[in-house]
Amino acid sequence: MKSTLRNLSDMLHQADPATPFCFELWNGEVISKGASPCFTLKFKNKTAAQRLLRNRFLGFGECYMQGDLELDGNFDDLFRLGIALEMHKDKLSLWQKFDLFLRYLKTLPTLGQAGQNIRRHYDLGNDFYSLYLDPSLTYSCAYFKKTDQDLISAQEDKYDHITKKLMLKPGDTLLDIGCGWGGMLIFAASNYRIKGLGVTLSPNQEAFARRRIEELGLAGKIQVRLQDYRQVEGQFDKIVSIGMYEHVGKRFQKKFMQKVSSLLKPGGLGLLHTIGKDTPSPTDPWTLRYIFPGGYLPSLSEITGAMGEKGLSIWDVENLRLHYAHTLDLWADKFETNWEKAIEMTDRSFARRWRLFLRSSAAGFRYGQTRLFQLLFCKGLNNKLPLTREHIYALREPVRP
Known part of the structure:
Protein backbone atom coordinates (compact mmCIF):
# COMPACT_ATOMS: atom_id res chain seq x y z
CA MET A 1 0.00 0.00 0.00
CA LYS A 2 2.82 2.42 0.85
CA SER A 3 4.33 1.80 -2.59
CA THR A 4 1.03 2.62 -4.29
CA LEU A 5 0.65 5.84 -2.32
CA ARG A 6 4.23 6.82 -3.06
CA ASN A 7 3.69 6.26 -6.79
CA LEU A 8 0.52 8.32 -6.74
CA SER A 9 2.41 11.09 -4.99
CA ASP A 10 5.16 10.90 -7.60
CA MET A 11 2.51 11.29 -10.29
CA LEU A 12 1.26 14.42 -8.56
CA HIS A 13 4.73 15.94 -8.58
CA GLN A 14 5.00 15.37 -12.35
CA ALA A 15 1.66 17.05 -12.96
CA ASP A 16 0.97 20.36 -14.64
CA PRO A 17 1.03 22.97 -11.83
CA ALA A 18 -1.68 24.96 -13.67
CA THR A 19 -4.18 22.17 -12.97
CA PRO A 20 -4.92 21.89 -9.23
CA PHE A 21 -6.59 18.58 -8.36
CA CYS A 22 -6.71 15.91 -5.70
CA PHE A 23 -6.93 12.16 -5.25
CA GLU A 24 -9.36 10.76 -2.69
CA LEU A 25 -8.17 7.30 -1.68
CA TRP A 26 -10.06 4.19 -0.61
CA ASN A 27 -8.80 4.59 2.97
CA GLY A 28 -10.11 8.15 3.29
CA GLU A 29 -6.76 9.84 2.73
CA VAL A 30 -6.69 12.84 0.38
CA ILE A 31 -3.63 13.78 -1.68
CA SER A 32 -3.86 17.30 -3.11
CA LYS A 33 -1.99 19.27 -5.73
CA GLY A 34 -2.67 22.98 -5.41
CA ALA A 35 -5.61 24.85 -3.91
CA SER A 36 -9.21 24.82 -5.18
CA PRO A 37 -8.94 21.60 -7.22
CA CYS A 38 -10.51 21.50 -10.67
CA PHE A 39 -11.47 17.89 -10.04
CA THR A 40 -11.25 15.11 -7.49
CA LEU A 41 -10.49 11.59 -8.66
CA LYS A 42 -11.87 9.05 -6.19
CA PHE A 43 -10.31 5.59 -5.94
CA LYS A 44 -12.84 3.11 -4.55
CA ASN A 45 -10.17 0.51 -3.86
CA LYS A 46 -6.42 -0.06 -3.98
CA THR A 47 -6.71 -2.15 -7.15
CA ALA A 48 -8.00 0.86 -9.11
CA ALA A 49 -4.92 2.88 -8.16
CA GLN A 50 -2.60 0.02 -9.02
CA ARG A 51 -4.23 -0.54 -12.42
CA LEU A 52 -4.02 3.16 -13.26
CA LEU A 53 -0.34 3.24 -12.36
CA ARG A 54 0.40 -0.03 -14.16
CA ASN A 55 -1.69 0.24 -17.32
CA ARG A 56 -2.38 3.97 -17.52
CA PHE A 57 -5.32 4.78 -19.80
CA LEU A 58 -6.32 1.14 -20.32
CA GLY A 59 -6.41 0.63 -16.56
CA PHE A 60 -8.14 3.93 -15.97
CA GLY A 61 -10.78 3.23 -18.60
CA GLU A 62 -11.59 -0.25 -17.34
CA CYS A 63 -11.78 0.90 -13.72
CA TYR A 64 -14.00 3.83 -14.64
CA MET A 65 -16.37 1.56 -16.60
CA GLN A 66 -16.59 -0.78 -13.60
CA GLY A 67 -17.26 2.06 -11.16
CA ASP A 68 -13.98 1.63 -9.26
CA LEU A 69 -13.09 5.23 -10.12
CA GLU A 70 -15.34 8.27 -9.77
CA LEU A 71 -14.80 11.86 -10.83
CA ASP A 72 -16.05 15.00 -9.17
CA GLY A 73 -15.38 17.94 -11.46
CA ASN A 74 -14.35 18.64 -15.01
CA PHE A 75 -13.53 15.79 -17.41
CA ASP A 76 -11.69 18.21 -19.68
CA ASP A 77 -9.25 19.15 -16.93
CA LEU A 78 -8.76 15.51 -16.00
CA PHE A 79 -7.85 14.46 -19.53
CA ARG A 80 -5.70 17.54 -20.12
CA LEU A 81 -3.69 16.47 -17.11
CA GLY A 82 -3.64 12.87 -18.33
CA ILE A 83 -2.29 13.94 -21.70
CA ALA A 84 0.37 16.09 -20.01
CA LEU A 85 1.44 13.02 -18.01
CA GLU A 86 1.33 10.90 -21.19
CA MET A 87 -1.25 8.59 -19.63
CA HIS A 88 -2.26 7.50 -23.15
CA LYS A 89 1.11 5.71 -23.48
CA ASP A 90 -0.02 2.54 -21.78
CA LYS A 91 2.48 0.38 -19.91
CA LEU A 92 1.54 -3.15 -20.89
CA SER A 93 2.83 -6.46 -19.65
CA LEU A 94 4.12 -9.06 -22.10
CA TRP A 95 0.82 -10.96 -21.79
CA GLN A 96 -1.23 -7.81 -22.42
CA LYS A 97 0.85 -7.04 -25.49
CA PHE A 98 0.27 -10.58 -26.74
CA ASP A 99 -3.48 -10.26 -26.05
CA LEU A 100 -3.53 -6.95 -27.93
CA PHE A 101 -1.73 -8.56 -30.87
CA LEU A 102 -4.30 -11.38 -30.97
CA ARG A 103 -7.13 -8.83 -30.93
CA TYR A 104 -5.39 -6.99 -33.75
CA LEU A 105 -5.29 -10.16 -35.84
CA LYS A 106 -8.92 -11.01 -35.06
CA THR A 107 -10.16 -7.52 -35.98
CA LEU A 108 -7.93 -6.87 -38.99
CA PRO A 109 -10.30 -5.10 -41.43
CA THR A 110 -10.16 -7.67 -44.20
CA LEU A 111 -13.04 -8.07 -46.63
CA GLY A 112 -14.53 -10.72 -44.34
CA GLN A 113 -13.90 -8.99 -41.00
Whole structure:
Protein backbone atom coordinates (compact mmCIF):
# COMPACT_ATOMS: atom_id res chain seq x y z
CA MET A 1 0.00 0.00 0.00
CA LYS A 2 2.82 2.42 0.85
CA SER A 3 4.33 1.80 -2.59
CA THR A 4 1.03 2.62 -4.29
CA LEU A 5 0.65 5.84 -2.32
CA ARG A 6 4.23 6.82 -3.06
CA ASN A 7 3.69 6.26 -6.79
CA LEU A 8 0.52 8.32 -6.74
CA SER A 9 2.41 11.09 -4.99
CA ASP A 10 5.16 10.90 -7.60
CA MET A 11 2.51 11.29 -10.29
CA LEU A 12 1.26 14.42 -8.56
CA HIS A 13 4.73 15.94 -8.58
CA GLN A 14 5.00 15.37 -12.35
CA ALA A 15 1.66 17.05 -12.96
CA ASP A 16 0.97 20.36 -14.64
CA PRO A 17 1.03 22.97 -11.83
CA ALA A 18 -1.68 24.96 -13.67
CA THR A 19 -4.18 22.17 -12.97
CA PRO A 20 -4.92 21.89 -9.23
CA PHE A 21 -6.59 18.58 -8.36
CA CYS A 22 -6.71 15.91 -5.70
CA PHE A 23 -6.93 12.16 -5.25
CA GLU A 24 -9.36 10.76 -2.69
CA LEU A 25 -8.17 7.30 -1.68
CA TRP A 26 -10.06 4.19 -0.61
CA ASN A 27 -8.80 4.59 2.97
CA GLY A 28 -10.11 8.15 3.29
CA GLU A 29 -6.76 9.84 2.73
CA VAL A 30 -6.69 12.84 0.38
CA ILE A 31 -3.63 13.78 -1.68
CA SER A 32 -3.86 17.30 -3.11
CA LYS A 33 -1.99 19.27 -5.73
CA GLY A 34 -2.67 22.98 -5.41
CA ALA A 35 -5.61 24.85 -3.91
CA SER A 36 -9.21 24.82 -5.18
CA PRO A 37 -8.94 21.60 -7.22
CA CYS A 38 -10.51 21.50 -10.67
CA PHE A 39 -11.47 17.89 -10.04
CA THR A 40 -11.25 15.11 -7.49
CA LEU A 41 -10.49 11.59 -8.66
CA LYS A 42 -11.87 9.05 -6.19
CA PHE A 43 -10.31 5.59 -5.94
CA LYS A 44 -12.84 3.11 -4.55
CA ASN A 45 -10.17 0.51 -3.86
CA LYS A 46 -6.42 -0.06 -3.98
CA THR A 47 -6.71 -2.15 -7.15
CA ALA A 48 -8.00 0.86 -9.11
CA ALA A 49 -4.92 2.88 -8.16
CA GLN A 50 -2.60 0.02 -9.02
CA ARG A 51 -4.23 -0.54 -12.42
CA LEU A 52 -4.02 3.16 -13.26
CA LEU A 53 -0.34 3.24 -12.36
CA ARG A 54 0.40 -0.03 -14.16
CA ASN A 55 -1.69 0.24 -17.32
CA ARG A 56 -2.38 3.97 -17.52
CA PHE A 57 -5.32 4.78 -19.80
CA LEU A 58 -6.32 1.14 -20.32
CA GLY A 59 -6.41 0.63 -16.56
CA PHE A 60 -8.14 3.93 -15.97
CA GLY A 61 -10.78 3.23 -18.60
CA GLU A 62 -11.59 -0.25 -17.34
CA CYS A 63 -11.78 0.90 -13.72
CA TYR A 64 -14.00 3.83 -14.64
CA MET A 65 -16.37 1.56 -16.60
CA GLN A 66 -16.59 -0.78 -13.60
CA GLY A 67 -17.26 2.06 -11.16
CA ASP A 68 -13.98 1.63 -9.26
CA LEU A 69 -13.09 5.23 -10.12
CA GLU A 70 -15.34 8.27 -9.77
CA LEU A 71 -14.80 11.86 -10.83
CA ASP A 72 -16.05 15.00 -9.17
CA GLY A 73 -15.38 17.94 -11.46
CA ASN A 74 -14.35 18.64 -15.01
CA PHE A 75 -13.53 15.79 -17.41
CA ASP A 76 -11.69 18.21 -19.68
CA ASP A 77 -9.25 19.15 -16.93
CA LEU A 78 -8.76 15.51 -16.00
CA PHE A 79 -7.85 14.46 -19.53
CA ARG A 80 -5.70 17.54 -20.12
CA LEU A 81 -3.69 16.47 -17.11
CA GLY A 82 -3.64 12.87 -18.33
CA ILE A 83 -2.29 13.94 -21.70
CA ALA A 84 0.37 16.09 -20.01
CA LEU A 85 1.44 13.02 -18.01
CA GLU A 86 1.33 10.90 -21.19
CA MET A 87 -1.25 8.59 -19.63
CA HIS A 88 -2.26 7.50 -23.15
CA LYS A 89 1.11 5.71 -23.48
CA ASP A 90 -0.02 2.54 -21.78
CA LYS A 91 2.48 0.38 -19.91
CA LEU A 92 1.54 -3.15 -20.89
CA SER A 93 2.83 -6.46 -19.65
CA LEU A 94 4.12 -9.06 -22.10
CA TRP A 95 0.82 -10.96 -21.79
CA GLN A 96 -1.23 -7.81 -22.42
CA LYS A 97 0.85 -7.04 -25.49
CA PHE A 98 0.27 -10.58 -26.74
CA ASP A 99 -3.48 -10.26 -26.05
CA LEU A 100 -3.53 -6.95 -27.93
CA PHE A 101 -1.73 -8.56 -30.87
CA LEU A 102 -4.30 -11.38 -30.97
CA ARG A 103 -7.13 -8.83 -30.93
CA TYR A 104 -5.39 -6.99 -33.75
CA LEU A 105 -5.29 -10.16 -35.84
CA LYS A 106 -8.92 -11.01 -35.06
CA THR A 107 -10.16 -7.52 -35.98
CA LEU A 108 -7.93 -6.87 -38.99
CA PRO A 109 -10.30 -5.10 -41.43
CA THR A 110 -10.16 -7.67 -44.20
CA LEU A 111 -13.04 -8.07 -46.63
CA GLY A 112 -14.53 -10.72 -44.34
CA GLN A 113 -13.90 -8.99 -41.00
CA ALA A 114 -14.53 -5.29 -41.77
CA GLY A 115 -18.30 -5.62 -41.56
CA GLN A 116 -18.14 -7.20 -38.09
CA ASN A 117 -15.88 -4.38 -36.86
CA ILE A 118 -18.26 -1.73 -38.17
CA ARG A 119 -21.37 -3.38 -36.76
CA ARG A 120 -19.82 -3.57 -33.27
CA HIS A 121 -19.74 0.22 -33.14
CA TYR A 122 -22.40 1.48 -35.55
CA ASP A 123 -25.23 -1.00 -35.00
CA LEU A 124 -25.99 -0.15 -31.38
CA GLY A 125 -29.39 1.08 -32.53
CA ASN A 126 -30.51 4.38 -34.00
CA ASP A 127 -32.33 5.23 -30.76
CA PHE A 128 -29.01 5.04 -28.92
CA TYR A 129 -27.26 7.38 -31.36
CA SER A 130 -30.19 9.78 -31.13
CA LEU A 131 -29.18 10.28 -27.50
CA TYR A 132 -26.29 12.49 -28.61
CA LEU A 133 -26.30 13.09 -32.38
CA ASP A 134 -28.44 15.58 -34.32
CA PRO A 135 -31.67 14.34 -36.01
CA SER A 136 -29.84 13.42 -39.24
CA LEU A 137 -27.56 11.12 -37.17
CA THR A 138 -24.50 12.75 -38.71
CA TYR A 139 -21.62 11.06 -36.89
CA SER A 140 -18.59 13.12 -37.90
CA CYS A 141 -16.93 16.46 -37.22
CA ALA A 142 -19.17 19.49 -37.76
CA TYR A 143 -17.99 22.82 -39.19
CA PHE A 144 -18.56 25.84 -36.96
CA LYS A 145 -18.64 29.30 -38.47
CA LYS A 146 -19.22 30.70 -34.97
CA THR A 147 -18.66 29.22 -31.53
CA ASP A 148 -22.31 29.42 -30.40
CA GLN A 149 -23.65 27.70 -33.52
CA ASP A 150 -26.09 24.85 -33.00
CA LEU A 151 -25.10 21.32 -34.03
CA ILE A 152 -27.73 20.90 -36.76
CA SER A 153 -26.65 23.95 -38.77
CA ALA A 154 -22.95 23.20 -38.11
CA GLN A 155 -23.35 19.74 -39.66
CA GLU A 156 -25.12 21.27 -42.67
CA ASP A 157 -22.26 23.78 -42.97
CA LYS A 158 -19.82 20.85 -42.95
CA TYR A 159 -21.60 19.31 -45.92
CA ASP A 160 -21.73 22.70 -47.61
CA HIS A 161 -18.00 23.19 -47.02
CA ILE A 162 -17.25 19.81 -48.58
CA THR A 163 -19.50 20.27 -51.61
CA LYS A 164 -17.85 23.61 -52.35
CA LYS A 165 -14.42 22.02 -52.18
CA LEU A 166 -15.61 19.30 -54.56
CA MET A 167 -17.17 21.96 -56.81
CA LEU A 168 -20.31 19.86 -57.18
CA LYS A 169 -22.63 20.79 -60.00
CA PRO A 170 -25.93 19.42 -61.34
CA GLY A 171 -25.49 16.13 -63.13
CA ASP A 172 -22.31 15.11 -61.30
CA THR A 173 -22.04 11.51 -60.14
CA LEU A 174 -20.94 11.26 -56.50
CA LEU A 175 -19.73 8.21 -54.59
CA ASP A 176 -19.80 8.38 -50.78
CA ILE A 177 -17.56 5.68 -49.27
CA GLY A 178 -18.77 4.97 -45.74
CA CYS A 179 -21.91 7.06 -46.14
CA GLY A 180 -23.19 6.58 -42.59
CA TRP A 181 -26.84 7.48 -42.24
CA GLY A 182 -26.84 9.25 -45.63
CA GLY A 183 -26.48 12.89 -44.61
CA MET A 184 -23.86 13.87 -47.18
CA LEU A 185 -25.69 12.26 -50.12
CA ILE A 186 -29.01 13.77 -49.10
CA PHE A 187 -27.49 17.25 -48.80
CA ALA A 188 -25.75 16.94 -52.16
CA ALA A 189 -28.85 15.64 -53.96
CA SER A 190 -31.12 18.25 -52.35
CA ASN A 191 -28.86 21.20 -53.16
CA TYR A 192 -26.98 20.22 -56.32
CA ARG A 193 -29.19 17.75 -58.22
CA ILE A 194 -26.44 15.15 -58.43
CA LYS A 195 -26.68 11.39 -58.95
CA GLY A 196 -25.15 9.54 -56.04
CA LEU A 197 -24.27 6.19 -54.49
CA GLY A 198 -23.40 5.58 -50.86
CA VAL A 199 -21.97 2.40 -49.39
CA THR A 200 -21.89 1.30 -45.76
CA LEU A 201 -21.30 -1.94 -43.85
CA SER A 202 -23.91 -1.12 -41.20
CA PRO A 203 -27.42 -2.54 -41.77
CA ASN A 204 -28.88 0.06 -39.37
CA GLN A 205 -27.32 2.90 -41.33
CA GLU A 206 -28.46 1.49 -44.65
CA ALA A 207 -32.08 1.08 -43.47
CA PHE A 208 -32.20 4.58 -41.97
CA ALA A 209 -30.65 6.20 -45.07
CA ARG A 210 -32.97 4.39 -47.47
CA ARG A 211 -36.00 5.45 -45.45
CA ARG A 212 -34.94 9.10 -45.41
CA ILE A 213 -34.18 9.04 -49.13
CA GLU A 214 -37.68 7.70 -49.84
CA GLU A 215 -39.34 10.21 -47.50
CA LEU A 216 -37.54 13.13 -49.20
CA GLY A 217 -38.40 11.96 -52.71
CA LEU A 218 -34.75 11.43 -53.68
CA ALA A 219 -34.94 7.75 -54.58
CA GLY A 220 -34.43 8.46 -58.27
CA LYS A 221 -31.28 10.46 -57.57
CA ILE A 222 -29.33 8.67 -54.85
CA GLN A 223 -29.13 5.18 -53.36
CA VAL A 224 -27.39 3.49 -50.46
CA ARG A 225 -26.05 -0.06 -50.54
CA LEU A 226 -24.80 -2.46 -47.89
CA GLN A 227 -21.44 -3.01 -49.57
CA ASP A 228 -17.70 -2.96 -48.92
CA TYR A 229 -15.85 -0.21 -50.79
CA ARG A 230 -13.62 -2.88 -52.32
CA GLN A 231 -16.64 -4.29 -54.16
CA VAL A 232 -17.88 -1.04 -55.75
CA GLU A 233 -17.70 -0.84 -59.54
CA GLY A 234 -18.04 2.01 -62.05
CA GLN A 235 -16.60 5.50 -62.34
CA PHE A 236 -17.65 8.75 -60.71
CA ASP A 237 -17.06 12.47 -61.23
CA LYS A 238 -16.56 13.06 -57.50
CA ILE A 239 -15.80 10.85 -54.49
CA VAL A 240 -16.14 11.68 -50.80
CA SER A 241 -15.34 9.67 -47.69
CA ILE A 242 -16.21 11.11 -44.29
CA GLY A 243 -15.11 9.38 -41.09
CA MET A 244 -14.53 6.00 -42.72
CA TYR A 245 -10.78 5.95 -43.40
CA GLU A 246 -10.10 5.39 -39.70
CA HIS A 247 -11.55 1.89 -40.22
CA VAL A 248 -9.46 1.02 -43.30
CA GLY A 249 -6.53 -0.20 -41.22
CA LYS A 250 -2.80 0.45 -41.52
CA ARG A 251 -2.23 -2.48 -43.89
CA PHE A 252 -4.97 -1.49 -46.34
CA GLN A 253 -4.29 2.22 -46.92
CA LYS A 254 -2.70 1.76 -50.34
CA LYS A 255 -5.43 -0.68 -51.37
CA PHE A 256 -8.03 1.92 -50.42
CA MET A 257 -6.30 4.61 -52.49
CA GLN A 258 -5.91 2.25 -55.42
CA LYS A 259 -9.64 1.53 -55.34
CA VAL A 260 -10.50 5.24 -55.11
CA SER A 261 -8.18 5.96 -58.04
CA SER A 262 -9.88 3.28 -60.15
CA LEU A 263 -13.36 4.64 -59.34
CA LEU A 264 -12.58 8.33 -59.95
CA LYS A 265 -12.70 9.68 -63.47
CA PRO A 266 -9.49 11.32 -64.81
CA GLY A 267 -9.43 14.92 -63.60
CA GLY A 268 -12.16 14.17 -61.05
CA LEU A 269 -12.06 15.44 -57.47
CA GLY A 270 -12.20 13.52 -54.21
CA LEU A 271 -12.28 14.56 -50.58
CA LEU A 272 -11.09 12.50 -47.64
CA HIS A 273 -12.35 13.63 -44.22
CA THR A 274 -10.56 11.60 -41.55
CA ILE A 275 -9.22 11.60 -38.03
CA GLY A 276 -5.45 11.32 -38.07
CA LYS A 277 -2.20 12.31 -36.42
CA ASP A 278 0.82 14.43 -37.29
CA THR A 279 3.18 11.47 -36.90
CA PRO A 280 2.56 7.69 -36.83
CA SER A 281 1.65 6.23 -33.44
CA PRO A 282 -0.37 3.24 -32.24
CA THR A 283 -4.01 3.58 -31.25
CA ASP A 284 -4.46 3.20 -27.49
CA PRO A 285 -5.49 -0.30 -26.31
CA TRP A 286 -8.66 0.86 -24.51
CA THR A 287 -10.11 2.40 -27.67
CA LEU A 288 -9.21 -0.66 -29.77
CA ARG A 289 -10.76 -3.03 -27.25
CA TYR A 290 -13.93 -1.15 -26.33
CA ILE A 291 -14.73 1.42 -29.02
CA PHE A 292 -13.22 0.87 -32.49
CA PRO A 293 -12.00 -2.70 -33.06
CA GLY A 294 -9.67 -2.82 -36.03
CA GLY A 295 -9.32 0.96 -36.13
CA TYR A 296 -6.16 2.88 -36.97
CA LEU A 297 -5.51 6.62 -36.98
CA PRO A 298 -3.11 7.33 -39.87
CA SER A 299 -0.51 10.06 -39.92
CA LEU A 300 -0.76 12.79 -42.52
CA SER A 301 2.39 11.49 -44.20
CA GLU A 302 0.90 7.99 -44.48
CA ILE A 303 -2.22 9.39 -46.15
CA THR A 304 -0.42 11.65 -48.59
CA GLY A 305 2.14 8.96 -49.42
CA ALA A 306 -0.57 6.41 -50.24
CA MET A 307 -2.43 8.98 -52.34
CA GLY A 308 0.64 9.98 -54.30
CA GLU A 309 1.61 6.39 -55.08
CA LYS A 310 -1.83 5.74 -56.60
CA GLY A 311 -1.96 8.78 -58.88
CA LEU A 312 -4.04 11.03 -56.64
CA SER A 313 -2.70 14.59 -56.67
CA ILE A 314 -3.28 16.50 -53.43
CA TRP A 315 -4.79 19.92 -53.95
CA ASP A 316 -5.74 21.17 -50.49
CA VAL A 317 -5.30 20.11 -46.84
CA GLU A 318 -7.22 21.56 -43.89
CA ASN A 319 -7.03 20.65 -40.20
CA LEU A 320 -10.38 20.98 -38.37
CA ARG A 321 -9.03 19.82 -35.00
CA LEU A 322 -10.88 22.33 -32.82
CA HIS A 323 -14.08 21.86 -34.82
CA TYR A 324 -14.11 18.21 -33.78
CA ALA A 325 -13.34 19.04 -30.15
CA HIS A 326 -16.38 21.33 -30.10
CA THR A 327 -18.53 18.74 -31.89
CA LEU A 328 -17.63 16.15 -29.26
CA ASP A 329 -18.38 18.62 -26.46
CA LEU A 330 -21.91 19.09 -27.82
CA TRP A 331 -22.38 15.33 -28.25
CA ALA A 332 -21.16 14.66 -24.72
CA ASP A 333 -23.37 17.38 -23.22
CA LYS A 334 -26.43 15.98 -24.98
CA PHE A 335 -25.47 12.48 -23.86
CA GLU A 336 -25.40 13.71 -20.25
CA THR A 337 -28.93 15.13 -20.57
CA ASN A 338 -30.03 11.65 -21.71
CA TRP A 339 -27.92 9.80 -19.15
CA GLU A 340 -30.73 7.80 -17.56
CA LYS A 341 -32.07 6.81 -20.99
CA ALA A 342 -28.60 5.59 -21.95
CA ILE A 343 -28.48 3.37 -18.86
CA GLU A 344 -31.97 2.03 -19.60
CA MET A 345 -31.01 1.20 -23.20
CA THR A 346 -27.71 -0.46 -22.29
CA ASP A 347 -26.40 -0.65 -18.72
CA ARG A 348 -24.45 1.61 -16.40
CA SER A 349 -21.04 0.20 -17.37
CA PHE A 350 -21.73 0.73 -21.09
CA ALA A 351 -23.03 4.27 -20.50
CA ARG A 352 -19.87 5.10 -18.53
CA ARG A 353 -17.81 3.65 -21.38
CA TRP A 354 -19.49 5.96 -23.88
CA ARG A 355 -19.17 8.99 -21.62
CA LEU A 356 -15.45 8.28 -21.32
CA PHE A 357 -15.16 7.82 -25.10
CA LEU A 358 -16.81 11.16 -25.89
CA ARG A 359 -15.05 13.20 -23.22
CA SER A 360 -11.58 11.74 -23.74
CA SER A 361 -11.89 12.11 -27.53
CA ALA A 362 -12.68 15.82 -27.16
CA ALA A 363 -9.58 16.27 -24.99
CA GLY A 364 -7.49 14.35 -27.50
CA PHE A 365 -8.35 16.87 -30.20
CA ARG A 366 -7.98 19.86 -27.89
CA TYR A 367 -4.76 18.94 -26.07
CA GLY A 368 -3.33 15.76 -27.58
CA GLN A 369 -2.10 14.37 -30.87
CA THR A 370 -5.47 13.80 -32.58
CA ARG A 371 -6.26 15.76 -35.73
CA LEU A 372 -9.12 16.02 -38.21
CA PHE A 373 -7.86 16.30 -41.77
CA GLN A 374 -9.78 17.19 -44.90
CA LEU A 375 -7.71 16.36 -47.96
CA LEU A 376 -8.93 17.43 -51.38
CA PHE A 377 -7.33 15.54 -54.24
CA CYS A 378 -7.55 15.09 -57.99
CA LYS A 379 -7.19 12.02 -60.20
CA GLY A 380 -4.05 12.96 -62.09
CA LEU A 381 -3.54 16.60 -63.04
CA ASN A 382 -6.35 19.02 -63.83
CA ASN A 383 -5.06 22.39 -65.01
CA LYS A 384 -8.57 23.86 -65.17
CA LEU A 385 -9.05 23.95 -61.41
CA PRO A 386 -9.30 27.40 -59.73
CA LEU A 387 -6.07 29.10 -58.71
CA THR A 388 -7.45 30.23 -55.33
CA ARG A 389 -9.84 29.01 -52.63
CA GLU A 390 -12.34 31.82 -53.15
CA HIS A 391 -15.02 29.42 -54.38
CA ILE A 392 -14.87 27.52 -51.08
CA TYR A 393 -15.83 30.55 -49.00
CA ALA A 394 -18.24 32.21 -51.42
CA LEU A 395 -21.97 32.16 -50.68
CA ARG A 396 -23.61 29.17 -52.32
CA GLU A 397 -26.09 29.97 -55.03
CA PRO A 398 -29.19 27.78 -54.73
CA VAL A 399 -29.66 25.30 -57.57
CA ARG A 400 -33.03 25.75 -59.23
CA PRO A 401 -35.21 22.65 -59.60
